[in-house]
Amino acid sequence: MYSINRLLPIYKKYSLSVILIVFMGFISMAQVIPVETNENAVVLEVSKGKDLKMIYWGKRLANSSEYGQIPTQEKQATDYTGLYCSAYTPAGSRNLLEPAIAVSHADGNRSLDLKYIQHEIQHESDNISLLKITLKDKIYPFQVDLFYRSFYNQDVIEQWAVISHQEKKEVVLHKFASANLTLKASDYYLTQYHGDWAKEMQPEESKLTHGIKTIDTKLGTRANLFLPSVFMISLNEPASEDEGTVMYGALEWSGNFKIDMELDPQNNLRIIGGINNYASEYHLPAGEEFKTPSFLTVMSHNGKGEASRKLHQWARDYKLLDGNGNRLTLLNNWEATYFDFNEQKLFSLLKDTKKLGVDLFLLDDGWFGNEYPRNNDDAGLGDWQANKKKLPNGVSSLVKEASNNDVKFGIWIEPEMVNPESNLYHEHPDWVIKQPERDEYYFRNQLVLDLSNPKVQDFVFGVVDDLFVENPDLAYIKWDCNAVIYNAYTAHLKQQQSHLYIDYVEGLYAVLKRVRDKYPTVPMMLCSGGGGRVDYAALQYFTEFWPSDNTDPLERVFMQWEYSYFYPSISMSCHVTDWGKQALKYKVDVAMMGKLGFDIVINELPKEELEFCQEAVKNYNELKDVIWHGDLYRLVDPKLNDFASLMFVNNEKSEAVMFNYLVNNRYDIKSEMPVKLKGLNPEKRYHIKEVNLFPGTQSWLDSSKTYSGDFLMTIGYNPQVQTSRKSVVLAISEEK
Known part of the structure; x- marks a missing residue:
């Protein structure tokens, strides 16, 4: 039995190839595979029949050689299949429970029986290890590689799978989870979240009972609108802030997700999470790979607070863009003007930005569209040219005026979307996600562009790139996404309609990667009508996210409290607005818990309130390092x-x-x-x-x-x- 982290000194002395030889030499002995972090261990076991099981997840033992003794102490009910605790449960063979993977082979057979072949370990840094386990079917040339990336100091583990085959024709993937976990306890308590627009992150805690509890979404975009893909599981009894064993889980994916929690006949909790397979059968050609998104977990034995601090540190160090860096405070024009503004009014707001003492002025929705001017939310999306009536000298005049006032300038875009009242819609109807024979149905008067299409990806990237080419000093992007996918159909994929939901998200990531390759440091806010798209896959490309359009400070106390379990304060944009009946001081104090911004009319503030805001910004500048980077x-x-x-x-x-x-x-x-x-x-x-x-x-x-x-x-x-x-x-x- 060999712990990953105990092998790190060997790795440093010898090459990876030598390590692999050592591992292959010990396969006959190494039937237990621990993945250890500072406090915890996930332990996998290879059975005599070469089935891979997860036999333990909990506190790390001082002596890793004792992990193999754990099953001898368990006297649970009979496992009729030998797969109740499978590390990646296949469908169609002897399994009786919820599968992690289900396929149709090239010959139409739908059975799968995955057997352990080998495992190998890479030492990526002093803190990070990567375990790869290869499973293969005994009959078909079908392979699944399971990956476990462990972050030792933070107790975070990311899991994903890579699926491939060498069959004569394509294989259809009916289900393809990222993780298949097993927890053992006397009882399990789930904390999940629900909501809607302006009602994000509403918590619910319940005791899990036998059967399957599912958290999922089928919205396509803005996927977290009703049910976010983050959750907690408390073991034995509900965890408090400082006591109890609790596991946090989250899927790093910005589209449809599905997380099944099955209490099995042995009273084990099986957690199977990944992309939602709803309307998403994936046709995989021979020789190609299907990689699932990462599923992250962190476990604490000292309550929810410790789990949060571990996850925050991991996010700042490894996932959130510039997580240990700086952020810009800002003044936004939205509630000051909505769609009704012109160049002179914005020039005045730029002066207010300097007067307030913040870093940046953000121009929100309404600056674009000519033939179909963006004077409300039913026209203009897709036509990303400055409105000549509002901005006769273009965006560049605003960028220049911001510089003259010694502040920076940022701008709002929603490049994935289109209004039917736009030139883009009329010129490229084939770029729009919609059923060709059915009535269109709108969310906020708009439809979604088909990012599975490379031409649409080029267009969306061009929206961002053109802004920066024309305005090199542009300093901030607010990237919005307000619609879900109705009438899902892609003219681009033709016969492979079931790929749309997946390829859309992959297309989005491809665009964001191009943006970051060319503009690696420009701050960007991840907005989706609020918290509709908040996950750690997207946050690799963004410096912050917008928790909710509801900025009532009393509501924000509760929302930001719940978000704080999973996301660090440096990632949360919190603005002072006219929402709510509370005093200005209350609003400012609440917004200071995250990344501070203002959305108020500065020149209408009474003298005392303006002085208060100016002093609060100075206080924030002195305290923000502790707020953003502290525990x-x-x-x-x-x-x-x-x-x-x-x-x-x-x-x-x-x-x-x-x-x-x-x-x-x-x-x-x-x-x-x-x-x-x-x-x-x-x-x-x-x-x-x-x-x-x-x-x-x-x-x-x-x-x-x-x-x-x-x-x-x-x-x-x-x-x-x-x-x-x-x-x-x-x-x-x-x-x-």
């Missing part, structure tokens, strides 16, 4: 309490920021007891200073006192939140 600790859950409290702590535990918000306005509601802080050094002493005070007000808190980290984490600190003091932001710093 997040959720302190008081707004779902269970009258107020919310959370904090960010830097790696050195010398600086922290604590956010506190009242979420219940009933009479005399307040924070009666101190809040126990987390993540500090118990031996250090800290100053606590209230920031973001409104002009003319003084803090209720005594900033002259110092407290030990031990006191703050054992006894706590009361931010004195109440109805007359609904949001409180505290800067915590080590005493020097």
